[in-house]
Amino acid sequence: MINFMALLSGVVFGLGIILSGMVNPAIVLAFLDITGNWDSSLLWVMGGAVAVGFIAFALAKKRTNSYLGLSMQIPAVTKIDSRLLLGSLVFGVGWGIAGICPGPAVVLAGTGSTDALVFLIAMLLGMNIYQNQQGRG
Amino acid sequence: MYINLNSVPWHAVGGGLMIGSAVALLLLFNGRIAGISGIVGGLYRMQKGDIGWRVTFILGLILSVVIWKFFFVLPEIAIETNYTMLALAGFLVGYGTRLGSGCTSGHGVCGISRRSPRSIAATIVFMLAGFMTVYLIRHVFTF
Numbered sequence: 001m002i003n004f005m006a007l008l009s010g011v012v013f014g015l016g017i018i019l020s021g022m023v024n025p026a027i028v029l030a031f032l033d034i035t036g037n038w039d040s041s042l043l044w045v046m047g048g049a050v051a052v053g054f055i056a057f058a059l060a061k062k063r064t065n066s067y068l069g070l071s072m073q074i075p076a077v078t079k080i081d082s083r084l085l086l087g088s089l090v091f092g093v094g095w096g097i098a099g100i101c102p103g104p105a106v107v108l109a110g111t112g113s114t115d116a117l118v119f120l121i122a123m124l125l126g127m128n129i130y131q132n133q134q135g136r137g
Numbered sequence: 138m139y140i141n142l143n144s145v146p147w148h149a150v151g152g153g154l155m156i157g158s159a160v161a162l163l164l165l166f167n168g169r170i171a172g173i174s175g176i177v178g179g180l181y182r183m184q185k186g187d188i189g190w191r192v193t194f195i196l197g198l199i200l201s202v203v204i205w206k207f208f209f210v211l212p213e214i215a216i217e218t219n220y221t222m223l224a225l226a227g228f229l230v231g232y233g234t235r236l237g238s239g240c241t242s243g244h245g246v247c248g249i250s251r252r253s254p255r256s257i258a259a260t261i262v263f264m265l266a267g268f269m270t271v272y273l274i275r276h277v278f279t280f
Contacts, residue, residue: 002167002190003189003190003192003193004193005162005167006163006169006190006191006193006197007197007200008162008197009159009162009163009167009171010159010193010194010196010197010200010201011197011198011200011204012155012156012158012159012162012201013155013156013159013160013171013194013197013201013242014198014199014200014205015152015155015201015204015205016152016154016155016157016158016159017152017156017201018152018201018202018205018211018212019148019151019152019155020148020149020151020155020156021146021149021152021212023211023212024212024213024214025214025215025216026214026215026216026217029271032267032268032271033271033272033275034272035272036271036276040146041146041149044146044149044150044153045152045153046245046246046249048150048151048152048153048154048156049154049157049160049250050153050157050246050249050250051157052157052158052160052161053157053160053161053246053247053250053251054250055161056157056161056250057164057247057250057251060165060168061251066164066167066168067165068166068167072164072168073168073169073170074168074170074251075170075253075255077238078253078254078255079255080254080255083237083238084237084238084255084259085237085258085259087232087233087234087236087237088233088239088244088258088259088260088262088263089233089237089263089266090229090232090233090236090266091229091230091233091237091263091266092233092262092264092265092266092267092270093229093233093266093270094225094226094228094229094233095226095230095241095266095270096266096267096269096274097222097225097226097270097274098216098218098222098223098226099218100223100227100230101173101230101240101241101242102173102174102177102230102231102240102241103173103198103240103241103242105227106195106198106199107198107199107201107202108216109199110198110199110200110201110202110203111202111211111214113214113216115216115220115223116216118220118224118227119223119224119227119230120227121224121227122223122224122225122228122231123227123228123230124177124231125227125228125231126227126228126229126230126231126233127174127177127231127232130231130235130236131178131181
């Protein structure tokens with residue numbers, strides 16, 4: 001059941017990425033291009049997602065266990081440190097180059113796009129290098 | 138503020154509502170944050186009992202394409218970035234999201250939904266970095 005709910009969540013998430021247009025890097029880049037022909041789509045996607053997410057987290061805060069009896073794993077860290085800021089900066093630069101973030105990267109790879117596969121493999125490599133550094137540290 | 142309903146991109150709002158619903162499902166049933174970089178990155182830890190749901194979630198993302206194509210035609214997808222830049226971008230996205238503990242979904246959607254100052258800070262930083270990068274690529278270094 002746990003794996004099934006994760007599968008279902010992934011399917012709904014992916015359909016949302018496709019329906020919203022965020023599967024198309026050109027639309028994401030048009031949002032990031034504030035001095036060009038700006039496309040507001042991404043803001044509407046975030047708005048829609050946060051509207052539902054807000055309710056979900058309000059419900060989750062009242063619980064210690066999920067509906068399936070698992071513990072609620074909501075991040076407890078509150079510190080805004082250099083890792084957070086530097087990591088987000090690096091991510092933002094990569095996002096700005098191609099207009100692809102991790103969710104759409106996986107969905108795009110699912111369309112069989114070679115371009116997306118190149119991006120995805122490099123992304124997995126970047127994650128792997130980070131993980132190896134952690135292992136040593 | 139007046140919003141002209143005809144100018145609202147409803148498919149974007151609808152897609153956003155679906156993404157929010159996916160977040161709600163994973164949170165309320167599995168107790169997990171639907172942050173894609175965290176779900177994928179967590180696989181590298183190879184922790185027993187913590188792999189299955191990550192793999193099925195990722196399979197779900199891929200399966201969504203198959204389901205969509207069963208009913209509709211995929212929207213236009215335009216990638217104009219060359220392989221070298223795609224590889225660079227992918228690497229930065231992979232490394233950066235792990236170092237910064239989240240991406241557009243984990244910090245952007247989930248973090249803002251739970252009003253986490255940390256995630257709001259992260260979202261502001263990666264958005265500004267994205268704006269800056271696109272500005273430089275499209276309007277400054279236009280060889």
